[in-house]
Amino acid sequence: MKLRKFLFPILSLLLVTFSCNDDDTEEFVIVELRDSQEVYEENLIEIQTYLETHYFNYEDFDFTDNTNPANNDFTVVLDTISADNGTQDKTPIIDYLNQADGIYPRLDIKVVEQDDIDYNLYILKVREGEGDSISPLDAAAMAYKGTIPDGTVFDSQIGIEAGQPFNLTPVGDAAGVVTGFKEGIVEFKTSTNFTENTDGTITYINHGIGVIFMPSGLGYFASPSTSTIPQYSPLFFNLKVISRSNTDWDLDGIPSHLEHPDGDFTEADDDTDGDLLVNFIDNDDDGDGVLTVNEVIKLEYDNDGTDQFMSKAEAKAYFDANAADDEFFIYIEGELDGTFTLHTLIIPDDNNDGIPNYLDSSVTTNLEEE
Template sequence: MKIRSLYLLLVLVFLTIVSCKKDDDGVVFVPPQNLSEIFVQDEAKLQAYFETHFYNYEEFANPQPGFDYKIVIDTIAGANSDKISLKNSPSFGFNSVEVNSSNFGTVKEESIAHKIYYIIARQGVGASPTFADSTYVQYEGSLLDGSIFDSSSAPVWFDLTTNIPGFSQGITSLKAGGDFIENGDGTITVNDFGIGAIFMPSALAYYSNSGNSGIPAYSPLVFKLNLVAVSEIDHDRDGIPSYMEDLNGNGNLSDDNTDIDTENSTQRFLPNYVDSDDDGDGKLTRDEIIINEDGTIEFPDADGDGVPDYLDKDTK
C-alpha cells in the first residue's frame, strides 16, 4: 500500500529538504529541480510511451472463455507492429490538474497544469468516485519500463484523500461495479466493475522523493486498476460530504480552512473536511446547514452576505 504511506511521508519531505550531499563544509542541501523543467521531461517520456505501447484491447472487445479481464501493456514491435497505440486508442483520455511548486520546495515558484492520462478498458456500471471518496480497488503500480513497485492481489479499501494526487484524481475516470452479491459460502461477488489504467507525471506522484521502494526520483508512474466499489465519505461527520468541502475546487482538501486565523492562535490547523465547526464560531457545522430527507443539503445565509452560515463566523 505504498501509494498511501509514501504520500504521507512525501508531504513532510517536500515541505523541508528532499536531497542533500556532503562536502568539506558539512551538509549542502540541494532543492528539487524546478517544476517546469520536470514537466517537460515527464511529458516527453509519457508521449513516447503512448506512441510505442498498446494494451490488449482486442481481448476486451471480444473476450474469449477464460479471459481474466486484466490489462496487459506491451511494446508495438514485431508481431505487434500493427497494434493501435495507447495514444490512438478510442478509450484514451486525460484529466488536467493544476500543480503548484510550493508542494515540492523548489526555488522557482510556478503553477502548471499537469495531465493525468487514462485508458478505460471496461467502464463500470456503478458510480464514479470523487477525489475524496473511499474506493475498493485492486491495483498494480509500475514504472514506464514495467518494473512493478506495488500491487494488491485482492481489492483493498483506500481513502483517496491519503493517496498521491495522480491516483486519487485519475481513478475518478472509472466507474465502480454493480451490487454486492452474496455467494452463500461467505464470499461476495461484484460484477461489471471498471477496469483501466492511469498514467501520471512525477509531480502527481513522488517527484524528487527518490530511494523509496524502487521508485527513482522524477518518475512518471502507471497504475492498472479494477474499481470494484465506491463509498462517499464525510470525514468529520458534519453532514457535508468531504468532496463538497473543496471550496477552491483544486482537488486538494488540505488548503480549504475557513477559520485558519482562529486556529493559528490555538495551533489546531484543521481543514474544513476534518473540522466539525468550519467557521470556528462555536456552533457545529451540522447545526448551520439543512439536510433534507432525500439527502440534499441546503446552506442558509441568515445575513444575506453571500457567505453561508456554516462558513460565516458572524452568524450563529
C-alpha cells in the same frame, strides 16, 4: 500501503544527503533538486513514446457490450508492439486519444495544475464504470498495480476483496495518495454490485477499468516511496475501481463530499464563515456558535422486528422508496447478526431560503437542545 504520500509533504527546494568522507569527519552533501519543468518535459516524451509503442489486450474485452459479465474478469495487460513477437499490427494506445464522447477504449488527457506547472495526466479508460462517481474527498477501494515504464512493479494490491480503501485527500495526520492517482481515480466510477463465488472469492460487477500514466511531478518526483522507483520517474497505475466510501473529518455527520459540492476547494465557496477552515474540516460551518452536528438530523433505520433489512439492496430500495425530499443517503452498515442498518441525514432549511441551517448564520436552531 506504499502508495500513501508519506514523503511528499517534506519535499522542499533542496535534498540533503548524509555521507562520510575519508577523514571520517562528517559532512553534508547538498544535492540540488532538478528543475520541475525540465523533468516534466522529459517525462512527457517518455510517456508519449510509451503510448506510441505499446498496446493493451483490447481483443479480450467486449466493447460492444461493456456490461457483458465476461468483462468483469478483465485485467489490462500492456505490451510492446514489435515484429519480433508478431504484434506489429496492434493498435498503439496513443490512437485512442480524441475519441468522441462515450467511445471506448479512450485515452483522455486531464490537465492538472501543481506548483505552477500544468501537467498532462494520461488516462486510458477501458470502461468508466457503471456505479457511483468518486469525490476527491472520499476514500476509494480498488485493485491496482503500480509500475515504472520498464514494467517493474513497485506496489500492488491485486486481490480486490482485500482492498482497503485509500483516503484520497490528505487531512491533518491522515495520509492521502499522490496527486496523479487522486486526479485519475475520480475520472472512473465504482462497481454496481458484486457476487460471492463458491470458492469464497468475490466478483465485482461493472467496475471502472483503466490505466493512469503520470509524470513524476504528480507522483513522487525526487522522493520515491520505495527504492524500486528511480527519482523523477513517471508512474503507471493499472486499476480496477471497486467502491467509494464517505469520509467525515469534522465529525459533523455530513459526508465530506457534500461539504464541497462544486469540488474546486476555493475558499469563497467552501469556507462559508471565512475562518480559513474549509467546511469539510470545520465543525461550525456558518460560525453561528451552534455546531453543525446540532443543525442536522442523523437517522437510522433497521426495521427491527419482522422486517429487518436482510441485504444492502433491500436497505437501499427502502431508502429509494421512502426517503424525504431533504433526506440524504449516507451509508448502509452491516450488523453482526447479518442484518443491515440504513443511515440517512436530513439537512433542514427552516426559513426556506435555499440555504440550509448549518450554512445559514441567521438560523441558530440547536436540535440537541430541543
